[in-house]
Amino acid sequence: MAKRRVAILGSTGSIGTQTLEVIRQQSDLLEVSLLVAQNSWEKLVAQAIEFNPDTVVISNPYYYDKVKIALNHLPIKVFTSPDAVNQSIQSDDIDIVITAMVGFAGLSSTIEAIKSNKIIGLANKETLVVAGQYIRELSKEHKARIIPVDSEHSALYQCLVGEDAQSVSKLILTASGGPFRGKNKDFLKNVTLKEALNHPNWTMGRKITIDSATLMNKGLEIIEAKWLFDVEPSQIEVVVHPQSIIHSMVEFKDGSIKAQLGLPDMKLPIQYALTYPLRVESHFEKFSFIKHPQLTFESPDLETFECLSIAVESMHRGGNAPCIMNASNEVAVEAFLQEKISFLQIAETIKSAIQKVEHISTPTLEDYFKTDLETRNITKELVKL
Numbered sequence: 149m150a151k152r153r154v155a156i157l158g159s160t161g162s163i164g165t166q167t168l169e170v171i172r173q174q175s176d177l178l179e180v181s182l183l184v185a186q187n188s189w190e191k192l193v194a195q196a197i198e199f200n201p202d203t204v205v206i207s208n209p210y211y212y213d214k215v216k217i218a219l220n221h222l223p224i225k226v227f228t229s230p231d232a233v234n235q236s237i238q239s240d241d242i243d244i245v246i247t248a249m250v251g252f253a254g255l256s257s258t259i260e261a262i263k264s265n266k267i268i269g270l271a272n273k274e275t276l277v278v279a280g281q282y283i284r285e286l287s288k289e290h291k292a293r294i295i296p297v298d299s300e301h302s303a304l305y306q307c308l309v310g311e312d313a314q315s316v317s318k319l320i321l322t323a324s325g326g327p328f329r330g331k332n333k334d335f336l337k338n339v340t341l342k343e344a345l346n347h348p349n350w351t352m353g354r355k356i357t358i359d360s361a362t363l364m365n366k367g368l369e370i371i372e373a374k375w376l377f378d379v380e381p382s383q384i385e386v387v388v389h390p391q392s393i394i395h396s397m398v399e400f401k402d403g404s405i406k407a408q409l410g411l412p413d414m415k416l417p418i419q420y421a422l423t424y425p426l427r428v429e430s431h432f433e434k435f436s437f438i439k440h441p442q443l444t445f446e447s448p449d450l451e452t453f454e455c456l457s458i459a460v461e462s463m464h465r466g467g468n469a470p471c472i473m474n475a476s477n478e479v480a481v482e483a484f485l486q487e488k489i490s491f492l493q494i495a496e497t498i499k500s501a502i503q504k505v506e507h508i509s510t511p512t513l514e515d516y517f518k519t520d521l522e523t524r525n526i527t528k529e530l531v532k533l
Contacts, residue, residue, distance in 0.1 A: 149426055153241055155182035157233065157257050158248035160191040162353045163271045163297065163414065167246050168195060170419045173431055178422055181242045184233050184249070187211065193218040200224065202241055205232045234260040244422060246297065247272040250355055251478050252520050255279060262292040269421040271297035273372045278471045279516050280375030294376065295421040300369050301376055302417035303395035303408035308377065311400070319373055320397040322389040323448060324349050326361040329390060333452055339491045341484065349392040349412045358481045362494055363448060367459020371470050374463060381463050386456070388446045393435065411435050454495040467509040468519045469502070475523035476501035483531035501527045
């Protein structure tokens, strides 16, 4: 394939840094055109010096001068402004945009990338959770290709390549169960932040690691899958798979099941998105059945891990309900990360916030932004953030 020019929104985070690892390995096929970071200016500078992109954006203007001075000896454009990311995405020098910004913040840039007819490597699941209907219609209008980067959705995408959508019976999302699999609420009352951040299989950012511990991450993924693959909520199932080897499965109407397997390493789905439809040689560790002789499965505990139930309920309710749920979760998780609320209070806070925000059955894009802001303000009051 022709060399693809890549924009990475959130280049200093977990997905962003792993994307750069892939590009480092596949430098004959991929090059960096745009790097975007929020606050980690020193890491951004180091990335820019190594990969020499056309443009970097430091979203926090406080660090603009530091980045500008550090890169002054290189022909790299440096920007910071509310519109800098969206304007940079429009460049003809970008082929694929990896949307790795955390949370609701990734929505507007994903919209701009779709309008600019870029390939979207979607790592920001909240975009579809919050505004799935809008994003789906917009991508159809612009004939934009969205390739999921989440390991579960990448697995589903790979299983569906070449298949008739009408032959799909069920999507089966696997979950590791997180660090507290098998524990009850009495145990969870006193868990520490350190324990919640100790994921058994994956190395991820702090926010997504807590979402995995509460199973909210799986709830977000269910909603994302609904919009990505245009299926009914009843066609999506969650199965706990502690080994995280089977990343997800598709059951077809004839009873056949296709599964995508691999080690719990995000670099594989990132590379798949960057090079699709090719499968290129990688130097990552390969999975071995001999080293992993036992794969087990169990049902999720919806009573203990209420966040998954909350997400499923919001999906069924529709409208701006997932937006409310997502905004409240982001604030509640941040409060837990700051040790201002307990682990179980995350779900309790979300339930309280949902009761306080008006439900809109057919929201506009403006409604999503208003709902997000209102929910955050209400949730901050609840957690004293």
